[in-house]
Each structure stands twice: as C-alpha cells, then as structure tokens.
Amino acid sequence: MWDWLRRRREPLRILRVRSRDEVSDTTLVDFAELAPDIDTFLGQAAYLQLGFFETLSELISATPGLADKEALSRAAGAALDKHEKLVALMRAGGDDPTALMLPFREQLDAFRDATHGTRTPETMLSVHITAGMLDDFYVSLSSSYGEQGRAAAGILRASDGSEGVLTILRRTIESDPEWASLLSLWGRRLVGDTLLVARAALAPVRLDEADEKKVEPVFTELLAAHDRRMSEMGLAA
Numbered sequence: 488m489w490d491w492l493r494r495r496r497e498p499l500r501i502l503r504v505r506s507r508d509e510v511s512d513t514t515l516v517d518f519a520e521l522a523p524d525i526d527t528f529l530g531q532a533a534y535l536q537l538g539f540f541e542t543l544s545e546l547i548s549a550t551p552g553l554a555d556k557e558a559l560s561r562a563a564g565a566a567l568d569k570h571e572k573l574v575a576l577m578r579a580g581g582d583d584p585t586a587l588m589l590p591f592r593e594q595l596d597a598f599r600d601a602t603h604g605t606r607t608p609e610t611m612l613s614v615h616i617t618a619g620m621l622d623d624f625y626v627s628l629s630s631s632y633g634e635q636g637r638a639a640a641g642i643l644r645a646s647d648g649s650e651g652v653l654t655i656l657r658r659t660i661e662s663d664p665e666w667a668s669l670l671s672l673w674g675r676r677l678v679g680d681t682l683l684v685a686r687a688a689l690a691p692v693r694l695d696e697a698d699e700k701k702v703e704p705v706f707t708e709l710l711a712a713h714d715r716r717m718s719e720m721g722l723a724a
Contacts, residue, residue, distance in 0.1 A: 521689045521698060522631035529577050530587035531595070531688055532625045532639065536570035537588075538599045539563075539618050542610060549607050558651020559611075565648035566618070572642045580635060598684050602677055608659045608666065609673050611652055616677045618647060619716055620709050624685045627705055656720055671722045678713060682706060 522528065543563035547556050574584040602617055604610040622643045629640035660667045685706070717723065 521701065522628050523688055523690045525580075525632045525635060526582065526587050527591075527688070528625070528628060528632060529573060529582075529635070529639065530584075530589075531591050532643065533570055533573035533577065533584065534588040534591050534595050535618075535621055535625075536566050536573060538595055539566040539614055540570060542599060542603065542614050546607060546610060546614075555651075555655050558655060561648040562614070562652050563648075565646060569642050569645060569647075573639065576635060576638055576642070594687070595684070598680060601680050604673060608656060608670060611656055612670055612673060613677055615649055615652055615656070616674055616713065616716060617681045619649075620678075620681045620713055621685065622647070623709055623712055624688070624705075628688070653720065660721055667722060670720075671717070674713075674717050674722055678710070682709070685709070 523531075540563050543559055543566060547559045547563065550556050550559060577584040577587055598617075602613040604613055626640050626643050629636040629643070632639070656670070660670060686702075689702070
C-alpha cells in the first residue's frame, strides 16, 4: 500500500467531509490527468452497481423479518436503478453496455467475493461501506468526462436506500457488544480491498511521486468519509 496509507495512524489535518454534491476544483483538475477513458469509467461503475444489487438480493432471502426484507429490497432497488441508468447512458453514447462491463467482471467479482462476510451483518456492512466509498470515488472522477460525466455523477449521487440497512446494523450492534467489536474489525478490513479497486481504476499502471501527491488528498477524503460512516453506526474506524 502507498506511503500515505501506512501513515494512516499519524495525526491528519482536519478535513470537512464533503457531501456528494461537492468536489473541490483542485481534486477534479488533478484527478482528470489520471482518469481512465470514459468506457472504462462507465463499465466499471455500472458493473459495481450490478454487484451491489446481487449481494443485497442474496441478503433478502437470508433475512427472516419482513420489515428487514423490505429495507434490503429498497437498497437493492436503488443499486439496480443506478446500474440501469448507467447502462442507459452507455447506450445513449452508442456503446454496447455488456461489452464495456465484461472486461471488469473477473476483477470486480473477485472483489465482491473478498468482501462478502461469513455472517449476514458483515455482508450488509460490506455493501454499505464499499458502495459508499466507490460511489464517492467515481463521482470524483466524473468531471473528466464532460456531459456524460455530469450525467453519471447525478446517477451516483442519488440515494442508495441505505437508511433501512443502517437501522438493521445499529440494532445488531446494540444487541451484543461482541458484534460492535467484530464489525469494527470487519470495517477496517474492507478499506484496503476497496482502495485497491479504486486505485486499479486509474489510468497509470504505476504512479510516480508526483502522481501519488495528486491521488493522496482524494483517497484521504475517502478515508475520512469512511470514518464518518463507521461513527454513524457507533463503530470505531
């Protein structure tokens, strides 16, 4: 992992976590130089949403309570809606969505497998954390692609329907202190895998020192937003 990530435990400057409607001009300009081509951007973003939908759909059948099934269904529907709108955006640009997504299937399926928990609450946390971080990441890339990028950002900024999932997770955490400890550890593990997916999306195979400096603030903000999500659930990041 990068030097800045190894320095994670050192004091960081205080950052204001931006909403998804805000991305700094500095971040956008610096990141544009490292952004992949539009086909890669859309193909990866769309396939990730399909993966989130599949995982949430699996959780519905594994969850006994009707209210909890409905909550998971809303989150799954939000992911599917994002996927379908990104697919429509690709078609509007004259591209075959399947052809654009297929090159990333193996890599992103492996990521989904690696972040799939052995217990239902772990997997719920996985989707909440990884989807949040990667939606933020792809929004940060979106300004590199003109009108298509703006349209993609609008899709990714839409609600992820996670309110009900958060309710389930908070209830689980409050039910037993061991769950709080377990999910805190699981949340920390998710960070490395998720940042590797984000890093692999960038155009350069290797980053030189100047590129590392451009990437650092973007990934630092992803980590700050992760800390906020964990804190909202009463978990230590």
